[in-house]
Amino acid sequence: MKALHFSIIVCLSVIISACGTSPKVNQSKLTKVESPAPKQPEELISLALKSTSPKQQSKLFFQAAQSYWENNLYAQSDAALGSVQIEHLNEADAQDYLLMSLKLATSNKNKARIEKILPLIPNLGLSGMNVDQQIELSHLLSQAYEITDLTIEAAITLIDHRGLINPEHHQDTDEQIWHLLRSTETADLSQYIYTGDNPDALAWLDLARTIQLNQISLDAQYNAFQAWNELWPSHPASLNPPHELSILKQLPNTRPDSITLALPLSGPLQLAGKAIRDGFMAQHYASNKQNPNHEPLQVRFFDTATQDILSLYNQAPETGSLIIGPLDKASLKALNSLDIISTPTLALNYLPATNAGSDKLYQLGLAPETEARQLATRLHDKSLKRVGIILPENNLGFRIYDSFVESFSSLDGVVIDSVFYKNQKSLASSVARLLGTEDSQNRKRKIRKITNTALEFLPRRRQDIDALVMIAKPEIARQIKPLFAYHYAADLPVFASSQIHNISDNNDNRDLDGIEFIEMPWMLSSTIDIKSQINHAIPESTEQYSRFYALGADSYNIAPRLQLLHEVRGSQMQGHTGMLSMDEQGIINRQLEWAKFRKGKAVTIKE
Template identity: 35%
Template structure:
């Protein structure tokens, strides 16, 4: 499973535990057999449930175990459900019992994020499955589709879902419909295009709909026209019920799009280099748009001066119907504090205040968002304890706090927090973080009171599922070797985009091997595109440390025409070069990709293996 698909895997795990529903339709009980008496809720403790089951006759034990396993799944106890089901012998079951056992076992395995085992289960019982009615087979096909998606095989998962859809009941069709759309939104652009070439029937209809909906460069008028053509071509397609909402939102977005955009960026003052990178990104997206449609008129204003409100008013007087900027946080706050604003405004930073004007929006590259995404990833992998290591200072404190708050809101525990300074003391900080000295002292103390040979090899603490490391490349090159030296080479280390310079330096970055990090697609993907070719022709040397701001400029330009769509259609997303963009409380939220350092090179994260132990530790393997 790739990290960039981890969000989908988490959704799938939650859905299959909850009974295959991403919404809240009337719940369908998996195990229903008229002759099976209700045995009530299972004991709270798994050991007590197994003891009671051991005293029952075979048929009663099977019926009770199936009912209790389903109850445990409802309580998000996939591991306990698996234990009860593993105690049963499917060979002595009736057909209905065996169907329920297969379905519940698969749900439990996926709930515990073990897709390979679920696929193996379905394969081993294929002869039994073929004997069931079509609707039952289709429900097990959905289980297979969930497992394939969790492994990252999105195209095969789509094929299974689309084939099974006509055979499902209403509730399962609702679930399947939602999951098909989730998969289509997750599928990389190149895979989506390849899948269209090799598809037909309903699957081709789904894929072409997703492609035209997701196109971030397409002119809105052209997109509306193409969607109407799709509706005419696919009148009986299962997705036709979605099209009216999408079409309505696109038509309104086309009507609401700006014709004159004022762009407030600093060309003087301390932020002028950042402003220049943003402007070049904006103009690159503008010229790309000009090849496909009719872009708005752009007018740039220097926001480096002190009087931002006068500049803002001047832009409005000049006829702007959309304002992009400013970049500085204090200047964005000054505009937001005006209350009602005359035109929609997208600030290029985030401000810390409530009660924003209804047409004031925010977009930026906040490291706090990256920290929160890392916390969510750790929770999806099943970790419950984490450590934090961050540089001294207000900035490090703020980002570490964002991680800690998100992690604790997900039920995680912070076992250790340390700050560090670059230099000769950093190794001692890492050693203290890992409690290596204490483990050695305890071993030596015990050895004094026994004649037995004692292993007093120092060890690191074992109460961290992973370490959240906040560090730039130079700091990371000191921290990771220190972790390796102090017996923590196997400790997963997750970091923000700060640790990735964006420049290839294999000799120096060998010291970062194994560190996983979030970063924008622009910094990790080598996907060939017209936009990438235009950029490399114009700026073959790149933008150095301002490369991410250049990419932000590309997405900032795209957002001026898509902001209405994101703010009015809850499920709407924009596949941007800075991440998958969505809207939350007037704030653009980015979901980033994952990378890992392998042999000194930063790569988009390859396959991740799951040993299947209780801690669900992961091991990165190069492809």
């Protein structure tokens, strides 16, 4: 498949290299055939159906498709194109057929259709295309590759045709190239072997690998980018870097000089607050060890359990200062009541969705709603449209339920039934209600009472559920999963939140085998250095508050990246709590990972 993709890119490259002009790009409309169709499209289709010549049939169907296209009847155009056999078209019509087919498939994001069209491109005589057609086809190809998840090929296509377009559009093209490469998985970039002869493409790929491989450390990225600039001083990304890289070049000026950790260091939330503090400081010490020549960072501690968070904002802000916190919602709500937040602040919780934050307020947290939304997306992606859900009857269960139902409904999914359990004693009856076997038993009793006859009876579960969602701690989940099997639902896939996973749980979890659950990288990896250091220094760190250590480490790493994430749409950072990105409101979203229990152990799902 790689050879095919490369042959398409090479084919374009040969065409492009033969052109010396740089006309202004016009991508607003598809190139149309100069001679209009002599008849109405319906009449052309009628003639095609009557024709016995495959060549004449394809020509008439294509003319009908063109007529529909020119009248903005795209669905009809697409249907007519489906009857065309490209091998029966002449070269000029075949080129227009390809452009029209790609345009329709990319506008509809029809991945299957695109995958059928792409192999046709190298077989066409593209040398007869004019420059506008070549530019148009290049952009369409790039979109097609992106839709089919071939982001490297999409970027190379743009790189290879960059010389054709008007120089005033070069910066936009470079931003698009960089976005495609940055959205590529690090492993794919590392394994990709470029066999072309365009040095600019080679340099772009080298730059993307350099930035991706060092993304856990902003300082390492900065140093790597500086070294890359020395190797490629005349490259477009060196002379006029994409926005993300231009901000990276300013790193020495964007790193905070002082950080105040505003956390609950006493009171009921002190264990969570101290875990965040310790995770932050562990990452701080590790960074100092790696970069001993940095200006020292001044770290202050502020106990929000004993002091008013607003007092931090009553004094004149210091240049280069940042506040990390608060953690509790009450302090965050008080903070948001200020007319102006004078000091940039990274809150470690989220405001209600209806509240708009300040320009200098960023929000990162471990809200269960994040997992609920991604659970819904996971089920949708697997075409599991009808689900049953079992949750604890408490505030956490209600929050997850509301968020899941809202997200799943927006994806056209349906929660067929839901049950809330109060305690372990209620699990059996809750599962029976969820799966409908309780109703089956009731029917048996009614029939026996009416007939006064002992009946042979096999209970049946309901058949209108595609999957089950379970929100439960490990000790509860180990009871619920066998109950699913007991009630004839062993064949249904089961999905769970991170609550099911506890790295300090030494019990045999084979009863959980097959369950997919969502989790942060910190809880699934055994190769994170500062995690090992924390676990060694603080043995209890593997227990209830382990995820808060990850949050503390991420708050340290994200501090100098806030401007970058805020200004560069689509920019991401691989964090310990997930892949981090920021929306326009300053809310930092976490894209979590998926794992599965196999032989009682949690194993990351690689996709």
